[in-house]
Amino acid sequence: MKRPPSVKTIAKGVEPLAEVLWEDQEPLPPPFDKADTEPGFKRLTEKAGQTLVVLDDTIALNIPVPESKEQEEKLVNGFISGLRKSISAEDNWTFLQPFMLSLEHCAKCQTCSDSCHIYLESGRNPLYRPTYRSEILRRIYLKYIKGKSRWHHGDIDLNWKTVTRLIELSYRCNICRRCAQTCPIGCDNALMAREIRKIASQEMGIAPKELHENGSVLQLKVGSSTGMNSLVVKDNVDFIDEDTSEITGIEVHTPFDKKGAEILLVHNAGEIMAWPENVGSFSLIFQQAGLDWCMSSEAPAYDGINYGVFYDDVQFARTAVRHAKVAAELGVKKIVIAECGHANKALTVIADRLLTGDINVPRENAIVLLRDIVCSGKLKLDPSRNDFPVTLHDPCNMVRLMGIVKPQRDILEAILPPGRFREMEPHGVHNFCCGGGSGFAIMSGHNFADWRHHVSGRRKFRQILEAFKDEPMDPEHPKYVCAPCSNCKGQIRDIFAYYGATKKAGLHYGGLVELIVNAMVDVKPGYINFEDEM
Amino acid sequence: MSIVLYIVAYAAIVVFFGAVLLRVVFWTKMPAHVRWELYPVAHEGKKASYGGSYLEEPEWWTKQRHVSLWAEAKAMFIEIVFLAALWEHNRKMWFRSFPFHFGLYLIISATGVMVFASLLALVWPAAIASWFGGLLQVVTIVLGFAGMVLSLFGAAGLIHRRLTDEDLRDFTSASDIFNLLFFVGAFGLAFITWIAIDHDFSLVSYFVYNLVSFKMAAIPVHGTGAALFGLTIISLSALLAYIPMTHMSHFVGKYFAYHSIRWNDAPNLKNGKEEEEIEGLLTLPVSWSAEHIGGDGKKSWAQVATEEVKK
Ligand code: SF4
Ligand code: SF4
Numbered sequence: 001m002k003r004p005p006s007v008k009t010i011a012k013g014v015e016p017l018a019e020v021l022w023e024d025q026e027p028l029p030p031p032f033d034k035a036d037t038e039p040g041f042k043r044l045t046e047k048a049g050q051t052l053v054v055l056d057d058t059i060a061l062n063i064p065v066p067e068s069k070e071q072e073e074k075l076v077n078g079f080i081s082g083l084r085k086s087i088s089a090e091d092n093w094t095f096l097q098p099f100m101l102s103l104e105h106c107a108k109c110q111t112c113s114d115s116c117h118i119y120l121e122s123g124r125n126p127l128y129r130p131t132y133r134s135e136i137l138r139r140i141y142l143k144y145i146k147g148k149s150r151w152h153h154g155d156i157d158l159n160w161k162t163v164t165r166l167i168e169l170s171y172r173c174n175i176c177r178r179c180a181q182t183c184p185i186g187c188d189n190a191l192m193a194r195e196i197r198k199i200a201s202q203e204m205g206i207a208p209k210e211l212h213e214n215g216s217v218l219q220l221k222v223g224s225s226t227g228m229n230s231l232v233v234k235d236n237v238d239f240i241d242e243d244t245s246e247i248t249g250i251e252v253h254t255p256f257d258k259k260g261a262e263i264l265l266v267h268n269a270g271e272i273m274a275w276p277e278n279v280g281s282f283s284l285i286f287q288q289a290g291l292d293w294c295m296s297s298e299a300p301a302y303d304g305i306n307y308g309v310f311y312d313d314v315q316f317a318r319t320a321v322r323h324a325k326v327a328a329e330l331g332v333k334k335i336v337i338a339e340c341g342h343a344n345k346a347l348t349v350i351a352d353r354l355l356t357g358d359i360n361v362p363r364e365n366a367i368v369l370l371r372d373i374v375c376s377g378k379l380k381l382d383p384s385r386n387d388f389p390v391t392l393h394d395p396c397n398m399v400r401l402m403g404i405v406k407p408q409r410d411i412l413e414a415i416l417p418p419g420r421f422r423e424m425e426p427h428g429v430h431n432f433c434c435g436g437g438s439g440f441a442i443m444s445g446h447n448f449a450d451w452r453h454h455v456s457g458r459r460k461f462r463q464i465l466e467a468f469k470d471e472p473m474d475p476e477h478p479k480y481v482c483a484p485c486s487n488c489k490g491q492i493r494d495i496f497a498y499y500g501a502t503k504k505a506g507l508h509y510g511g512l513v514e515l516i517v518n519a520m521v522d523v524k525p526g527y528i529n530f531e532d533e534m
Numbered sequence: 535m536s537i538v539l540y541i542v543a544y545a546a547i548v549v550f551f552g553a554v555l556l557r558v559v560f561w562t563k564m565p566a567h568v569r570w571e572l573y574p575v576a577h578e579g580k581k582a583s584y585g586g587s588y589l590e591e592p593e594w595w596t597k598q599r600h601v602s603l604w605a606e607a608k609a610m611f612i613e614i615v616f617l618a619a620l621w622e623h624n625r626k627m628w629f630r631s632f633p634f635h636f637g638l639y640l641i642i643s644a645t646g647v648m649v650f651a652s653l654l655a656l657v658w659p660a661a662i663a664s665w666f667g668g669l670l671q672v673v674t675i676v677l678g679f680a681g682m683v684l685s686l687f688g689a690a691g692l693i694h695r696r697l698t699d700e701d702l703r704d705f706t707s708a709s710d711i712f713n714l715l716f717f718v719g720a721f722g723l724a725f726i727t728w729i730a731i732d733h734d735f736s737l738v739s740y741f742v743y744n745l746v747s748f749k750m751a752a753i754p755v756h757g758t759g760a761a762l763f764g765l766t767i768i769s770l771s772a773l774l775a776y777i778p779m780t781h782m783s784h785f786v787g788k789y790f791a792y793h794s795i796r797w798n799d800a801p802n803l804k805n806g807k808e809e810e811e812i813e814g815l816l817t818l819p820v821s822w823s824a825e826h827i828g829g830d831g832k833k834s835w836a837q838v839a840t841e842e843v844k845k
């Protein structure tokens with residue numbers, strides 16, 4: 001294994017600081033426990049390695065290697081200027097206190113390291129320690145902003161390599177905050193990664209294309225990062241209604257823009273494109289439960305995503321305010337956010353202290369409402385229709401960061417036959433991230449997707465395999481990973497495809513509402529069709 | 535000579551409490567931040583056992599929120615006294631860090647008992663002359679002795695681990711080692727003083743009594759003993775004043791990290807008290823200079839968040 005010998009190495013050389021090799025990693029459980037059962041890890045092209053800033057095996061950001069002294073200085077000055085703003089009450093009131101606490105108080109005990117799936121699955125490469133990037137930022141802050149001696153804090157050289165690699169390194173963290181849970185002092189290395197991303201984006205204009213140009217910028221321009229405008233969304237949902245009606249035998253109609261409706265349902269628009277059955281299931285359940293609800297065709301409220309939450313407070317605030325405004329104009333009583341972890345956290349928790357007055361429309365997580373529906377007896381349910389093993393992935397954003405833990409379990413208990421549910425270990429608020437968090441699930445430039453499967457997503461895959469360890473691992477015995485979050489679903493889909501897990505081990509994934517519809521007595525049997533997915 | 539010791543001790547106490555107070559003010563005066571809670575949140579009561587929150591309730595904004603301060607206090611107590619997070623997630627470190635911290639608590643408690651006894655001696659001398667005074671002395675000796683031994687053991691263990699553990703070494707600065715050595719030195723000296731001249735803690739109790747009563751009478755010790763006692767008082771005072779100047783002031787930060795971040799889940803309800811403060815914060819100017827923001831130091835957060843974006 002190639003490991004960076006120390007924190008100070010970040011400032012030196014131009015070659016990769018770390019390399020993750022299969023030999024260094026703990027083998028996966030069967031049937032993926034042999035080297036030849038794992039796909040090869042695509043390596044960076046030579047050209048990328050020469051023209052772009054390189055940190056390790058992959059590249060998230062495409063920062064060109066500076067060609068002149070001026071360019072080098074611009075990078076360093078931009079970073080320092082951003083760091084100064086991030087400790088100012090005006091420019092960073094949003095996170096000032098949490099940031100300063102983490103910046104000033106780490107005891108460097110490394111307790112957090114063992115909680116990080118990326119560090120663990122890299123074969124404990126120090127580059128991926130939760131504290132590695134935080135310590136560099138802290139040393140820069142203490143030495144170059146506070147002017148403290150290196151005796152005090154340890155040394156760091158500040159040059160373009162330090163700055164650009166640090167920014168790149170902030171995209172090797174899922175911001176899942178599992179490490180923060182274990183810190184005896186309450187420091188938050190996830191927040192530190194996010195603050196580095198903010199400095200890069202808000203001051204230097206550096207952010208992954210998938211999150212910025214094709215993400216939050218596109219959403220603010222046309223309404224959705226999928227590029228769908230209002231008409232396309234409505235058309236697509238019409239198709240979904242038709243399909244759902246045909247498959248389920250129940251006429252489904254999704255209402256749009258109903259003034260004064262009780263509920264505005266907001267999906268992650270990725271569902272409309274990639275998992276239409278999720279959107280169809282919601283429409284069917286809400287309709288059959290007799291709710292007064294609608295979706296919006298007003299930009300950007302037909303797409304609940306808010307990528308700003310991953311890297312940029314301004315883009316975040318812009319999106320959240322627009323979401324809330326649409327709801328206020330429709331006059332709905334509440335916004336219900338469907339199966340998307342970050343969309344839920346963004347609008348309900350993080351945006352909470354940004355939305356005031358009329359646009360402070362109450363927000364509710366869809367799973368809470370679904371539990372009410374399922375447990376109220378409004379739907380006739382037959383759990384025996386879900387007679388296959390099911391495990392549950394806890395999306396960090398919804399669980400660790402919102403405390404929504406039990407409703408999804410109550411639902412599963414009501415719609416699965418006894419003995420079919422198995423928890424992953426650990427689960428609930430102590431779960432591991434799927435490895436697609438903080439935007440990774442939609443990032444796949446160069447070989448980033450390979451890194452995401454091979455390193456950040458490996459723990460989740462391990463957990464899934466372990467959850468089903470007592471089941472026959474073959475395609476004849478379908479096993480279902482319930483992941484009530486679009487981002488996580490995207491990541492799990494990609495991991496399964498990468499490892500050929502569906503064909504080889506009978507692993508399938510999907511949301512929670514699909515399982516509910518599959519158990520509905522009034523629906524034609526076989527709503528979840530494992531054969532189609534093979 | 536004794537007078538110098540009193541002055542040094544008073545100065546250290548003033549510096550310590552002054553610096554801690556400044557730290558508290560520093561953290562308290564920070565603007566409200568966006569919510570960034572992390573579950574489990576202790577005050578959620580029963581739900582805290584599995585990490586649940588009030589957001590699990592349908593239409594949570596219509597319900598009365600139950601904030602169990604008792605549960606918070608209990609969680610805080612367990613965390614502070616037993617270093618529960620470290621026990622759970624880093625056992626190796628706990629075996630060093632716990633004795634170190636717990637030893638400090640015992641030393642603080644011993645000091646507390648001595649202060650209490652001094653006050654009692656001032657207002658009710660008969661009580662101190664009775665068996666109760668004897669009991670307080672025994673408690674002081676037990677707490678003080680156990681505290682010194684545990685802290686010394688813990689601090690030495692922490693130094694050893696910092697220097698030998700590969701995971702920690704790279705992150706350890708010279709000041710981290712110095713800080714621990716300072717503890718070892720000061721407590722080591724106190725330990726020697728205790729063995730050599732003060733095993734019933736009478737000298738130090740007398741010193742504390744004089745501090746509390748502002749009598750500042752001479753300490754009845756001479757020669758080498760006086761030098762040893764003087765050195766101990768000076769080094770303990772220096773340590774006391776030094777702690778809040780370093781990242782060891784994390785005991786203040788930790789309180790805020792838990793109370794105003796991890797457990798701060800107070801929702802911003804319509805017309806609630808948070809709204810007014812937030813509206814003020816939204817008028818602050820933005821100067822982030824990336825192109826998509828174009829903060830000029832004049833546009834406010836509210837303007838930046840609501841302005842038309844280029845199509
Ligand atoms: S962040 Fe917390 S757990 Fe991690 S090294 Fe620092 S003090 Fe220890
Ligand atoms: S937030 Fe998650 S991914 Fe990032 S360092 Fe912490 S545990 Fe690792």
Ligand code: SF4
Binds near residue numbers: 176
């Ligand atoms: S992608 Fe899913 S599991 Fe990963 S951080 Fe986001 S919500 Fe958590």
